[in-house]
Amino acid sequence: MESRRTASAEDPPPAADSPSSGLRERKKLETRSALRAAAVELYLDKGPSAVTVHDICEAAGVSPRTFFNYFETKDDAVFDWDHRLTHQLVKGVRDRPSDEPPLPALHRTIHDAVPALVADPGWHSRGALLRRYPELIPRLLHSNRRMEEAVACAVAERTGLPEDARYPRLLAGAGLAAFRTAMRAWDPGTGADSLLGLVDESFGLLAAGLPAPERDAAERDGEA
Incomplete structure (x- = not known):
């Protein structure tokens, strides 16, 4: 090998x-x-x-x-983008103001990373690669898991909690899930501002405790 x-x-x-x-x-x-x-x-x-x-x-x-x-x-060369993003997120979480709560700190860190992500042609090429060769997806999942572990460690360091405490792991998992959800909903043709809006919306829902969405009034009327 x-x-x-x-x-x-x-x-x-x-x-x-x-x-x-x-x-x-x-x-x-x-x-x-x-x-x-x-x-x-x-x-x-x-x-x-x-x-x-x-x-x-x-x-x-x-x-x-x-x-x-x-x-x-x-x-590893193909998935180096994930490796670099992991370091960027870890550094961002560590460098955010010390009085900023952990969830907003991760939100701002991801928000700040988005413009460079969208501007990187390599990231778009890698997306095309994953669509063409889905057998690479397990390798992506492995990279995602390592990213989550690294972010959880940064959150633990920031909060003074042990690395295996539930809070850092839950926050890292939820925050990165919000990021991935925003990316899946994003149309690349709409530009970075659109993705930033989706990221903000996803983290806003997390910060609010994921309240159940209100059903459209017309839908409720139809059920009456």
Whole structure:
């Protein structure tokens, strides 16, 4: 199996503390992005089973050794978007004002992540890939589960609760479910503002305790 790794896939990108380190980190991000884009496009073109790590490296113009500095498997490159979003959400939850309640903190973190998500062509390509090759969906579910665990840990840290406490896990699960519900209801042709509105609506329902919706008056009249 094509799997080898010298750095943890869970480690967030280190912060730059000098011009030279900043340049190195930008180059690393560019390489990672190139590998991710090449993997997604090759999966779309050839199908997941026909693509090798060598194919991805050739398309991205890097060596296999470089590939394994970033990813353990070819699927990890395809689902790197989820990995990056996980780090963004964890950092956002940690960085929100300390007096902000956890649910609004997660809401604002996801809200702030949406514009870059919508602007990323790789995210749209990956969506097309999942529709074309549904056999990849279990891998997506695995990524979602890891994202939920990471967000729950960030909420636990924020609240001072143990990582296995129910509250952090419930909040992370409900918040990410609200996000996914908004994305499923979203028409990509309507732009980022439309998705932001759906995210806000979903979190508003959570914050209100998920009250039962009022039935339309005409529907009630018809039952009279």
